[in-house]
Structure formats: C-alpha cells, structure tokens
Amino acid sequence: MADDPQRNFRSAYYEKVGFRGVEEKKSLEILLKDNPLDLEKLSTFSQRFPLPSMYRIHVWKVLLGILPPHSDSHFLVGGYRKEQYQDIMEALEVMRYINSSTPSTQVYLRMFQLESQVLPRCSETSAPDEENEDFLSISRAMEEIVDDPVDCYWLIKCFVNQFHTKFGDSIPHLPKSLEHYLSQEEPRLLNHLKISGAIAQLPYSLWFRRCFAGCLPESSLQRVWDKVISGSCKILVFVALEILLSYKIILMGINRPESIVRFLCNIPQENTDAIVTKAIDLWHKYCGTPMHAV
Structure with missing residues (x-):
C-alpha cells in the first residue's frame, strides 16, 4: 500500500501535540463496526499498531475465536461461554478436583485438562x-x-491452543533465529555468550514457550501478545534479542553462564516498555510488512 502523505502529516501532527495513536484508534473503531468483522484486517491492524487498551480484550477474543465475526451474535455466544465455564467448574467440584480454596490458576489448569481430555486421576x-x-x-x-474470570479462562485456553497449533513446530527453531539476528546486530556479544557457555543456557522456556510470561510485566507483555495473537511468533525472537542488546554492557562483564542466566531471568522491570518498543522496531526492520513476520 502506498504511503498517504495527508495521513502521515496528520499522524505526525497528532504525535507532536501529544495525541499519538489518534488516527489508529479511529481506524480500529471503524473496523469494529463491520458486521461480520474482517479478521484479516483486524490481524493486520494488530500487527501494525498497538491495540488501544479499551479494545484489546475484545479484539483478542475475536482473533482467538472466542467470539464469532458476526457482532450481532456476541451477546448470545458470550452467554454460552459463561454457561460452559460454570458447567466445567461444577463438574470439577463434584469430582473433588477443586474447592473454594483452590488457586484460580490451578482451577484454570484443571478446566483445561478436563476439556482436553487429559485430566489425571485424583490419586x-x-x-x-x-x-x-x-x-x-x-x-x-x-x-x-x-478482570473477569470467565474471559480470563477462555483467553488462556484459546491463546495456549492457538499458540501450540500455529507455532508448535516453529518454537524449537527460535533459539537459532535469535543467534542469527544477534550475529547481525552485535556479533561480539554473541561470541561472548558462546565462549562463556551461556548461549545454550539462556531462559528460552521463559521467553518462547511462555511468551515472556513471568519475565515481562503485564503492561509490556500485552503489547507482545498483541503480535502473537494476531499471527506472529517471531516477535518473541526480537524481544529476546532486544533484552540481550539492552544489557550488552552488563552481560559482556559476566563470564559465568549461571550468572548470566540469573540476570536474564530477573531483568529490571522499569525498562521493559522501552525494550518492547525497540523490539517491535527491530521486528519491522527485519521482517518487512508485519503480516509477513510470522
């Protein structure tokens, strides 16, 4: 698509006066008025721009298939989702897998296992x-x-299922992709990580299989998940890359691999918004059109 000079001028003006994202927010609102919703356009928007917080959960639910493209069915389908959630909860309570004191995340796990037909015996x-x-x-x-536990469960379930279905075969190859891009951006750091023996011990599980859950605070994490949910797992590589680049000086001064890993598992939380912003810029730089960055 050719650049629109008028749109670019308006966007630059809005950003200059402190209204960054005004044009994008209006564009998303127009997309959300379509009936049925155009999933490809919503995905494209989510790849190109950060989702406004007021629409994020709704867009996630549509892209993950929790809500159908037909907007006039959302209320009805939302009711069905709530009923199914309650039925699963009651079944687990009757079978004594959960009770009122069971942590909510454990409840979600048991619900997921029951629906996936992998629920272990109580014993x-x-x-x-x-x-x-x-x-x-x-x-x-x-x-x-x-906030809503019903929405929370469905988002967890569909996010995990979509991630494994779409990207399950790609996840084992992400560490090699990280090494490749690090060699382009900072070969000296890559060499140091290899010589120290840290490269094979980096917290890839925390980064890739968990999509940075437990590593980034939620304010930064949701911007990464915008990209994953809308179709890109490669964004995870660039977030990992930018973490390494942001702490290059510190990492170059550490020689023990376990110390490097310990630091990377506990990165300072106050810098993560800037890290994610730079990671998205790198992702655009290397992958071109965002929709092709899968």
Whole structure:
C-alpha cells in the first residue's frame, strides 16, 4: 500500500501535540463496526499498531475465536461461554478436583485438562510438569490483564491452543533465529555468550514457550501478545534479542553462564516498555510488512 502523505502529516501532527495513536484508534473503531468483522484486517491492524487498551480484550477474543465475526451474535455466544465455564467448574467440584480454596490458576489448569481430555486421576495428581508450568505462567500473567474470570479462562485456553497449533513446530527453531539476528546486530556479544557457555543456557522456556510470561510485566507483555495473537511468533525472537542488546554492557562483564542466566531471568522491570518498543522496531526492520513476520 502506498504511503498517504495527508495521513502521515496528520499522524505526525497528532504525535507532536501529544495525541499519538489518534488516527489508529479511529481506524480500529471503524473496523469494529463491520458486521461480520474482517479478521484479516483486524490481524493486520494488530500487527501494525498497538491495540488501544479499551479494545484489546475484545479484539483478542475475536482473533482467538472466542467470539464469532458476526457482532450481532456476541451477546448470545458470550452467554454460552459463561454457561460452559460454570458447567466445567461444577463438574470439577463434584469430582473433588477443586474447592473454594483452590488457586484460580490451578482451577484454570484443571478446566483445561478436563476439556482436553487429559485430566489425571485424583490419586495420580502430582507436581506440574514443564508443559503445565508453562500453562500456569501464562495463566498468572493473563489474570493480571483480564478482570473477569470467565474471559480470563477462555483467553488462556484459546491463546495456549492457538499458540501450540500455529507455532508448535516453529518454537524449537527460535533459539537459532535469535543467534542469527544477534550475529547481525552485535556479533561480539554473541561470541561472548558462546565462549562463556551461556548461549545454550539462556531462559528460552521463559521467553518462547511462555511468551515472556513471568519475565515481562503485564503492561509490556500485552503489547507482545498483541503480535502473537494476531499471527506472529517471531516477535518473541526480537524481544529476546532486544533484552540481550539492552544489557550488552552488563552481560559482556559476566563470564559465568549461571550468572548470566540469573540476570536474564530477573531483568529490571522499569525498562521493559522501552525494550518492547525497540523490539517491535527491530521486528519491522527485519521482517518487512508485519503480516509477513510470522
């Protein structure tokens, strides 16, 4: 699409006077008036721009298939989702898997297992394995973003299912992609991480399988999830890349791999908004048109 000089002038003016994103917000509102909603256009918007907080959850629910494209069915389908949530909860209570004191994230896990037909026997329940820990981390993060427990469960469930279905085969290759882009941006840092033995021990689970849940605060995390939900897992590589670049001086001064990993698992939270912004810029730089950045 050719650049629109008039639109670019308006966007620059709005940003200069402190109304960044005004044009984008209006564009999204127009898209949300379509019936049925155009999922491709919504995905394109989410790839190109940050979602306004007031519309984020609604757009996520549509893109994840929790709500259908036909807007006039949203109220009815929302009622069905709530009824299904309550039915699953009651079933787990009757089977004594959960009670009033069960942590909500554990409740979501049991609900997910029941719907996925992998619910263990009560006598066989044990400490969560790696996959369940990933689910619980995403659940804890989603709880901080979403207030309503019904919406929270459906968003967790559909986010996890979509992520595994769309990107399951790609996730094991993301560490190599990270090394490739790091070699382009800062080869000295890559060499240091290799020589120290840290490159193979980086917290890839926290970064990639958990989509940075437990690593970034929710204010930054939701901007990353905008891109994942709308069709890109490669954004995760660039967030990891920007974390490494942002702390290059510190990392270059550490030689013990366990110390490097410990630092990267506990990065300072006050800098994460800037890190995510720079990561999105890098993602655009290397991947071109955002919709092609899958």
